[in-house]
Amino acid sequence: MTRRAVVKGVGHYLPERVVPNSEFEKTLETSDTWIKTRSGIERRHFAAPGETTSDLATHAAKAALKMAGMDGNDIDAIVLATSTADLTFPSAATMVQHAIGNTTGYAFDVQAVCAGFVYALSNANALITSGQADRVMVIGAETFSRIMDWSDRSTCVLFGDGAGAVILAAEGGDGTSADRGILSTDLNSDGRYKDLLYVDGGVSTQNTGMLRMEGKEVFRHAVEKLAQTAHTALDKVGLGPDDVTWVVPHQANIRIIQSTAKKLGVEMDRVVVTVQDHGNTSAASIPLALSVGVANGQIKQGDLIVTEAIGGGLAWGAVVLRW
Numbered sequence: 001m002t003r004r005a006v007v008k009g010v011g012h013y014l015p016e017r018v019v020p021n022s023e024f025e026k027t028l029e030t031s032d033t034w035i036k037t038r039s040g041i042e043r044r045h046f047a048a049p050g051e052t053t054s055d056l057a058t059h060a061a062k063a064a065l066k067m068a069g070m071d072g073n074d075i076d077a078i079v080l081a082t083s084t085a086d087l088t089f090p091s092a093a094t095m096v097q098h099a100i101g102n103t104t105g106y107a108f109d110v111q112a113v114c115a116g117f118v119y120a121l122s123n124a125n126a127l128i129t130s131g132q133a134d135r136v137m138v139i140g141a142e143t144f145s146r147i148m149d150w151s152d153r154s155t156c157v158l159f160g161d162g163a164g165a166v167i168l169a170a171e172g173g174d175g176t177s178a179d180r181g182i183l184s185t186d187l188n189s190d191g192r193y194k195d196l197l198y199v200d201g202g203v204s205t206q207n208t209g210m211l212r213m214e215g216k217e218v219f220r221h222a223v224e225k226l227a228q229t230a231h232t233a234l235d236k237v238g239l240g241p242d243d244v245t246w247v248v249p250h251q252a253n254i255r256i257i258q259s260t261a262k263k264l265g266v267e268m269d270r271v272v273v274t275v276q277d278h279g280n281t282s283a284a285s286i287p288l289a290l291s292v293g294v295a296n297g298q299i300k301q302g303d304l305i306v307t308e309a310i311g312g313g314l315a316w317g318a319v320v321l322r323w
Contacts, residue, residue: 164287
């Protein structure tokens with residue numbers, strides 16, 4: 001018997017404030033058409049004053065627990081992917097742990113920017129398959145609105161805030177690609193490309209900083225690396241693009257999503273797309289899309305899912321799982 005990490009519940013949360021593209025027309029030389037044409041984004045959500053990343057994550061966590069029919073102490077571990085934690089320390093994950101009433105498990109953050117949820121899923125899978133945990137909550141949560149340069153129209157219109165959560169539980173499988181659960185993972189990074197996407201501040205510089213991005217270069221690397229990592233993850237379990245029910249990509253830019261799907265060999269009618277409603281929510285974008293895909297009746301038990309993401313670092317990766 002093979003020990004698998006199987007999805008038992010999903011949930012998401014979006015802040016109340018919805019920011020349409022037209023709002024940026026008041027302060028920037030931009031337009032709704034310009035933003036939609038270049039990114040596919042129509043609106044995004046911004047956290048309210050005083051509303052933190054752990055607040056968003058807690059709402060998503062509680063929604064996932066409700067779907068799974070669990071309470072806080074049923075969870076052995078919480079892995080939270082974020083680049084915008086509330087504090088330098090402690091981790092946002094421990095704040096969520098307290099908020100859901102978990103006193104028996106352990107919690108930690110993972111920071112791989114937009115690839116964070118893929119990295120967190122891989123870590124959670126390792127905890128379960130190694131026997132170190134039976135039930136792991138994996139969360140992606142961000143408040144990127146707090147690190148935007150509002151004078152930079154090339155970046156500030158792209159990002160939004162939100163959170164998504166997935167609960168994984170150990171189940172036995174036959175060790176084949178027909179098993180439910182996470183089937184393979186592929187993680188990569190290359191620090192040579194740091195200057196393509198970064199925040200120009202941090203704890204040791206004593207400056208929070210703002211997001212900076214070389215958009216054209218990020219686009220070029222994204223399409224190539226996302227298709228490559230998805231193919232690698234599928235190859236590990238002897239599967240190909242024709243076996244995929246849904247691709248659930250990082251929701252950064254509709255042109256990246258379309259170009260990656262084409263390079264991967266998957267038609268867009270098999271891609272879950274939410275970027276138009278949420279913008280780029282970094283580590284939250286994949287779990288948000290998964291939760292929306294389930295709520296919309298797209299993703300069903302037994303579906304083969306490929307999820308892939310790339311973010312600052314550069315860091316990128318993919319996960320293949322059967323729902």
